[in-house]
Amino acid sequence: MEVIIYGKYLRKSTEEAERQVLSLDSQDDNITRLFGALPISEEKFRESKSAFKPHNRPDFNRLIKLIDDGEIKGILAWHPDRLARNEIEAAEITWRIRQGYIKDLKFASGFTFENTPEGIMMLQMVMSQSQYFSAKLSKDVKRGNAQKRKNGGLTGRAPEGYLNQRTSTTGRGTAIVIKDPERFPLIRKAFDLFLTGEYSAQGIHTIMSEEWGYRTLKRNKTGGGAISKASIYKIFRNVRYAGLVPDPYDPERFYKADFPAMITTDEYDKVQMLLGRDGMPRLASRKQFALRGFIRCGKCGCAITAELKRKQLKNGHVKTYTYYHCTGRKAGGCEQRGLNMREDVLYEQLLSLLDAYELHPKMLEWAMDALRDFAKGEIEECVDVQAAQRNSIVGTQNQLDKLLDMATRGLIDDVEYMTKSMLLKSELKQLQEAQANAVHRAENWHEVATQTFEKLVSAKEQFVSGDLASKKDILLAIGQNPVLLDRKLGITPNKWLNPIELTAKGVRMEIEKVRTLPQQIQKASEEAIRLQWCG
Numbered sequence: 001m002e003v004i005i006y007g008k009y010l011r012k013s014t015e016e017a018e019r020q021v022l023s024l025d026s027q028d029d030n031i032t033r034l035f036g037a038l039p040i041s042e043e044k045f046r047e048s049k050s051a052f053k054p055h056n057r058p059d060f061n062r063l064i065k066l067i068d069d070g071e072i073k074g075i076l077a078w079h080p081d082r083l084a085r086n087e088i089e090a091a092e093i094t095w096r097i098r099q100g101y102i103k104d105l106k107f108a109s110g111f112t113f114e115n116t117p118e119g120i121m122m123l124q125m126v127m128s129q130s131q132y133f134s135a136k137l138s139k140d141v142k143r144g145n146a147q148k149r150k151n152g153g154l155t156g157r158a159p160e161g162y163l164n165q166r167t168s169t170t171g172r173g174t175a176i177v178i179k180d181p182e183r184f185p186l187i188r189k190a191f192d193l194f195l196t197g198e199y200s201a202q203g204i205h206t207i208m209s210e211e212w213g214y215r216t217l218k219r220n221k222t223g224g225g226a227i228s229k230a231s232i233y234k235i236f237r238n239v240r241y242a243g244l245v246p247d248p249y250d251p252e253r254f255y256k257a258d259f260p261a262m263i264t265t266d267e268y269d270k271v272q273m274l275l276g277r278d279g280m281p282r283l284a285s286r287k288q289f290a291l292r293g294f295i296r297c298g299k300c301g302c303a304i305t306a307e308l309k310r311k312q313l314k315n316g317h318v319k320t321y322t323y324y325h326c327t328g329r330k331a332g333g334c335e336q337r338g339l340n341m342r343e344d345v346l347y348e349q350l351l352s353l354l355d356a357y358e359l360h361p362k363m364l365e366w367a368m369d370a371l372r373d374f375a376k377g378e379i380e381e382c383v384d385v386q387a388a389q390r391n392s393i394v395g396t397q398n399q400l401d402k403l404l405d406m407a408t409r410g411l412i413d414d415v416e417y418m419t420k421s422m423l424l425k426s427e428l429k430q431l432q433e434a435q436a437n438a439v440h441r442a443e444n445w446h447e448v449a450t451q452t453f454e455k456l457v458s459a460k461e462q463f464v465s466g467d468l469a470s471k472k473d474i475l476l477a478i479g480q481n482p483v484l485l486d487r488k489l490g491i492t493p494n495k496w497l498n499p500i501e502l503t504a505k506g507v508r509m510e511i512e513k514v515r516t517l518p519q520q521i522q523k524a525s526e527e528a529i530r531l532q533w534c535g
Helices: 024-035 058-068 087-099 117-150 184-195 201-211 229-237 265-275 343-355 361-408 414-456 459-465 468-478 495-514 519-534
Strands: 006-011 045-047 074-077 104-107 162-166 175-179 244-247 250-256 304-312 318-326 479-485 488-493
Touching (some): 006 058, 024 074, 184 229, 184 265, 318 343, 343 488, 361 414, 414 495, 488 495, 495 519
Parallel strands (some): 006 074
């Protein structure tokens, strides 16, 4: 009697249709328990692959080759659907049975096979049923996913900063997406850094990995490590963070998400502007527009974008112009979108704005001397204020201690204790916050003033020659919320710079005028200007 050498084939897929199939180890145990006495090849055929597509399984292909070579003549498996879930590979198995290459099949699930015409027909029916079930399930899943997207749900793994969750503790409820309490605020912080326009995606990657110690969510086989640079770009390009779910079959269609958005649609638009029109890093873009995504439309609030336009001159040469205009992304569009403003005209307005705040290097020198003197006096004043604040805090704390002592000795009832203690605790909290704010102001104002004055020294020259970050730093030193309306640039200036706006230009002119005077007069004249400026 011919000895049949069996190959033990184990397969499990992660696809939805096969999640309830026994694990590879369980299949192995059951096959060994039932058929362990048979001659089994030492070759291992064990893989986690889908059988829905043909020729997608290396170990199965190797098993078939050994069968064709005559080294293996039987197969042990859990069920026929482990061997094939598609017509091509099902036919390859039944054809080899008919040709005598495969002498026997045995299944541990209880399905029995006899190498007869009827047995082969039954085997074909079982594998065909598996193929039909997979195809139908795929169609049903696609239809269900499409409906889920229309309802605002996500059909795959939640993006970084979110978590997948089931509404039932048994794991059988509806799949929803919630905020990841640990990572959501950090991803939002990364967006905030990028929206300033002062940080590149690479720089934010370094900050997240080295300064924040950010680690991705630990899963069964992945995660738990530092986030990759590619993931940073993927996050910044992902419209889902703006609360929109894209339709994979219609790039112009989006559905409102049923999970909390991390950023607004306007912020998403600005991020795309900063990345570049095609979603590429700014450093890789062909042209860097200094003010794109930084200025807002004064009419609708959308970002101001930029584009290049080419004009052919009469002499045949082509001249390139940069124009800025509103993106008009909000519903209904914006009438400002068609009002293109040339970059050189916009720069003229910016330089005119800077001219009102620009400082001479001598003005910075005088300002720093005055600020140091002012700081000395404020420090003495702060010491007195902080001493008074400490005394108030200690006094309020003592009152709370006495109130607690009276309650424990039964001198006041619980209701009176709760009422008075709540008032005292509220007062104590306000005093502690005031103390913290005073300390912060004392430490912070001198630094802010120094940095602002340094940026305003020769501001126009710095703006023209500086890089993108420097240009934006200089404008932000003057004020906030730069807007473009009817081709006119406006900005909300910092109120504490109002005196500088009124005097800076005149003081600069006087300094230059004094420099033409004789040396002996120059010093006295500069001192007079200094007193005027510091005042």
